[in-house]
Every structure is written in structure tokens, then in C-alpha cells.
Amino acid sequence: MTESSPLERAARLERGLVEHGSVRATEIDAAIARAEDPGGDQPSTALGARVVARAWADPDYRARLLADPVGTLGELVAQPVPIAVLADTPSVHHVIVCTLCSCYPTALLGNPPAWYKSFEYRSRVVREPRAVLAEFGTVVDPGVEIRVHDSTAEQRYLVLPQRPAGTDGWTEDQLATLVTRDAMIGTRYPRAGE
């Protein structure tokens, strides 16, 4: 392997693959465009926020989402692998990680943030989740169990946080503004209500 830069190596690989018909440059372009500017029905943080907001607003949807997450999420966007929804409660706070690589619910949320893929997060959150969450500014009550889910198989996870206080009567669209990506991974709480 030469010592060329990743940029040069990536370009060389793509040229070779295109030349021999293994990829088409147009499909690469289209995939990047979709990832960087997803429409409303493409995997993205915004899509995940809609799911969480609806689960907060609609008890039937929440029940369906927990009982059949693949089917329920599949109504919005195809789920090629199993996915489980982890509902936080007053006594359990869920956090997801993939210590072995960087498995993430991309089929729902799009690409993971850089910190999720970092060695620091991967190595530490299974061992000392309270210390790691504190680095996000998240302090979990000592009486609350933190459960860290290591995504060691093909099943993916989505955290369903507790609905913030002070949001009585809010619409789904209003609720969705409180749902951050990190809240769906479990490293931060949703934004506060009123």
C-alpha cells in the first residue's frame, strides 16, 4: 500500500471501481446528497424526533412502537435489521454504544456523530457511564439505574426518553423540537419544556 493520502486513495479506488463497472459515480453522488440533506422520509435525526414526539403524544403509537418496533418504524422508513426501542422510566436511563465498531440505528437516524465513533466513547461508556454522561453535562440521579446497551449483534437501538415536564397539550410538532439526537442515544436529556 502506498503512502498516499486518504483523499488520493479514495479517488483511485473510485476510479478503478467505476472503470470496471463495480460502482457508478452517479449513485455515489446521489447517496451523498441524500445523506447530507435528507428529505423528510429519509433516515435522519429529524425523522427520529418525529417518532419520539409521536410516542409521547399518542399512547397507542407508543404501545405499537414498543411491541413491534421494526413494523412500526417501517411505516416511515425501511428497517433492514432488527431494532429495539428502549423506553426510559423514572428508574432506568438507557444509553447505547457499540464497543466493537460503531453500530448505530442508521436506518432511522442517519449517520452517527463523531463522538459516538470515538475510541473514548467506545472504551469508556460501558465501564463508567456516569462519568461519561457527565462529560455531556448529563447528571443522572444516583437512584436511577443506567443501562448501557452494547450493540454487539445486528439489532439496533433507539432510546425513547421520558416526555419532558411542562409539555401538556403540546402538539407533536412542538414536542419534536425538544428531541435531540443525543437524547435518542441516551447521552443527553431532551430539551426542557416550558
Added chain:
Amino acid sequence: MTESSPLERAARLERGLVEHGSVRATEIDAAIARAEDPGGDQPSTALGARVVARAWADPDYRARLLADPVGTLGELVAQPVPIAVLADTPSVHHVIVCTLCSCYPTALLGNPPAWYKSFEYRSRVVREPRAVLAEFGTVVDPGVEIRVHDSTAEQRYLVLPQRPAGTDGWTEDQLATLVTRDAMIGTRYPRAGE
């Protein structure tokens, strides 16, 4: 910490330590001179070879060496920590390593070779000693148990190889020419006799 070279950092540290009386430059010079050109009674591979040759030649010495290694080796050079002598037999071949750092019988043999301190040796020899020994050109009969000693505490190890065939009647000095450093670590056999 600055990005200066190890050479610059080492010089800066030494200047600071000398200036404040923590070390004397002359004792540094003297220690290096001893390590690089040990006299006959300083720890070195040659000293270890004398021990092994004598154990081959003198059954009483061998018995004392195995029964009281610290005392027996201490007749030649002080042993500040425990040391055990591992006698190879037709059915067991001993190899030493320190997976956690690079512990080595320095009080007898002097400083370890670079490969002994390498990540490759430290990581692999406890897991696949036959493959590692093969990289030294050493093929151990499949019927012989390889025992790898991980130097995890302060006890150090010296391997006492089997006396090579074809050395009947050899003097200790002659025998000592067959004893290599690697033979006392266990990664190679002694040189062959006649």
C-alpha cells in the same frame, strides 16, 4: 509537555536533576560504561553463560543452583530480587516473557535485547509460542510441552537448557561458548556441540 525530541528531553531532565543534586553526571557515565562493557563479574550474557556451563559440567553446582538460585547466583553477582532457574528436560521446554512490561533477569544477564521488549513478543508468545519460536528458527518437537513463564511479579527467571549432545569431556570454558543469550531466555537452543 513540549514536542521536543527524546534526546532534548533527556538532556533537559538530566540537567535539571544534576542542578538540584538528584543525580550526579559521573554516576550516570559510570553506569553506562558498566552496562556497555561489563567486566567478568558484572551482569551480562557472558556471566549467564558461565553459570549454565558450570551447571552442565558440575552436577553438585546444578543441584545447588536449582535448590537455591538466589544464593548460588549471588556468589557471582548480587541478586536483589528472587530468581528461579528453569531446567529444560526432554519433555519440557521453558520460555520467559513479561507481557505487562519487560521484566528480565537483568541482575544476572544485563539488559534485555530489543525483541524481548517488543510488543510482538510480549503479545504473542503466551498465546502461540510455537509460532513465535519458529520465527527464531526454533522448532520444538510437538511431543515436548512448551511452558511460557510470564514474569508478572518480582521473581525473575533463567532458563537452563539441556546440555547439547557431543560435548562429552568439554571444559566449562568450552561449554560456555555454546550458551547464547537466547538459549537462556528459551527462544533458541544452545549452539550445537561437535
Added chain:
Amino acid sequence: MRDTLSVDGVHDMGGMHGFGPVPVTDDEAVFHAPWEGRVWAMAGVLLRRTTIDRFRYLIEQMPPVQYLTSSYYERWLWALERLAAEHGMLEGRGADPVTRPALVPPTPGRFAPGDQVRVANRVVPGHCRVPRYLRRQVGRVERVACVWPRPEESAATGRYGPLESVYTVVFSGRDLFGPSADHTVSADLGESDLEAP
């Protein structure tokens, strides 16, 4: 390339010390350079011709220092170069598409929710999805998570292997990381990676 030596690699870093604070940023850029996007998208195409486990396994074979000093998409690029090479994709050969298995509902297997299980001592060289910090630990089955092909075979062959039940198993943080740990850890482990305790 040595193809059989990655089970105890540096990629298996769960529980490791020394990596320092998490680089928490609110940087939401999907790609931090155009080439990253192209590598990501090429992976999406090429992964139709092999298994996700094969791709992971290739990454796991990066030498430790290179793994730790490469960025995320550099590791992907390294694996894609090897994937293209092993299929002769740059010499005009190709690879047949590989079908991801259809999702089937979880089915009852050897273990049931509530069972205590011990994680097997998975040390045989090759790809493996049992992190080292869980080896030989005892946990409790929470649910049957799914049915999925065994990753060992999928990684070794580049074709999806035989199906098996996958269980979500919960462990005490105290068992794993000592008395100061007050959390729990769950992992999804295949039936062949679990034993009666």
C-alpha cells in the same frame, strides 16, 4: 494478509482505560471532507457484494497502531481497498450480490427470558462479536432479540451463515468492572456464544 488473527484485537476496546475524555462536540457535519462521503457511499455499494461481518473483519485486521491513528473513514477505506482486491474488482472481475437475510420474528431457542447464562470463552482466532470484557461472565437473558446468521461464518466466507437466535443478556456492572460500578450492561449474544452457567 493474515486472515485469522483478529479476535483479540485493539478494536475490542470496551472497558479499556486510557482513552481520555469523550470529544463531545455539537458539530453535526455528516462528512468532514468530501472523500469521506465518497468512501461511505462506496461502502454502501460494495457491501451489497459481501457481508457486513466481512467488512468489520477486514477493519479488525488493521495493525493496532494504524487502527488507533486512523480516522473512522480511513479505516473504512483501508477495508474497502482490501475488499475490492479480494474480489478482483479492480481487475475487471466482480462479486455476486449477497442478499441480506430477511427479517424473521424471534423464535424460542435454547434459552428463555430469565435464564442465567454464561458467555463462552470466545478466544478462537477469527471474527467474533463477543467483546472480551464479557467473556465467561454470567448474565440474565432479558429477551430473545432476533434471529440472525452467525457472524463468524458470515465474516469468514463473505456469505451469510446459518441462522441462530440472538439474546439480549443483562450483566451487572459490578461483576464486570468492580464494586464502584452501579450500572448494568446489556449485549446481544448469539446462542452459540452462550452456555448454561
Added chain:
Amino acid sequence: MRDTLSVDGVHDMGGMHGFGPVPVTDDEAVFHAPWEGRVWAMAGVLLRRTTIDRFRYLIEQMPPVQYLTSSYYERWLWALERLAAEHGMLEGRGADPVTRPALVPPTPGRFAPGDQVRVANRVVPGHCRVPRYLRRQVGRVERVACVWPRPEESAATGRYGPLESVYTVVFSGRDLFGPSADHTVSADLGESDLEAP
């Protein structure tokens, strides 16, 4: 400096995959550059003012990439800089000499030759001389090796800790590394690191 986080560090590399062939050379140079000799000799002097365990512990706190990309004496230099700093040796303060314990004959302890023992699950952060590949494995006591201060305390305080018996324990390579391993491994483990199986 975070002083309590090295038990699962990259230095604990016994059994790790990925490091490639051993760099076997017949190069017998004791030092490969003059500064290496000076670092080695300075260590000899400074180690009279602390414990060998403290020195090891300092090295173990190098960040993983730095550890893996530094040479042997660079790691020593890094630790000596920290050792000098923690004793204020460059500000005119010094450190009292520390006496290495006198060698005493091994004494009978809790375990006897022939006993089966289980290695404790040593996961509490701090210095530790139990390699990870031996945690919770069962072996057989071969002999009482020596009596020596507990390295945990010696590392934490820079003064030698309470004495304990150290046992040479033999393990089956098969237990540690799977069915293809036909060798045995021995390690010297302190009484407090061993349990009845």
C-alpha cells in the same frame, strides 16, 4: 494527571492479536542512541527514591497511541519526567530513598503446591500485576515463589506495601487460548489475587 485508571491499559497486551512477527535481530547493542543510556542510568538513580511498581504505573498511564508509538526508552523517559515532577526534583526538593525489601525465604501461605486456584477478577482501577488474559482463569499452584510487597500499594504510594506470598501458578494454554493451544503458561501471582476455585 489521572492517576487511577490504568488497570485495563494497552500495556496489558498478553494474548493480543495484530502485532505481527517478532523483530528478531542479532543486534546486541545495549543502547541504540546515547540518550537511551542516559535515560536508563537516570532511572537507576531515581528508582532509589520510589518503587519499581510506581515507575511501571507511571508508564502505564501513557495514552494508548503514545504508548504504542513510543520506543522503550521513550516510555521510560516519559515516566521519569513525571516521577521527577511528582517529587519536585526539578524545584530543589528531593525524595527520600526507598529501601527495596530484603529477600526473605518463601513462607507457607493460604495455598499450597497442587492446589487449584482461581485468579481474581482484578478490574479495580490502579496498578495491578494480573494480566487480563488470566483473570478468572483456574490454574494449579506449582510452588510458593517468594514473599514480596503488594504491588498495588507500592504503586499507589511509592513506598513498598505489605508483604504477601507470591505463587507460581500454571495454566492450560487450552483454557486460555482455545483448543489449538498445546502449551502451558505460568505466572507469579500474589495471594490477594487468588481465590479458591
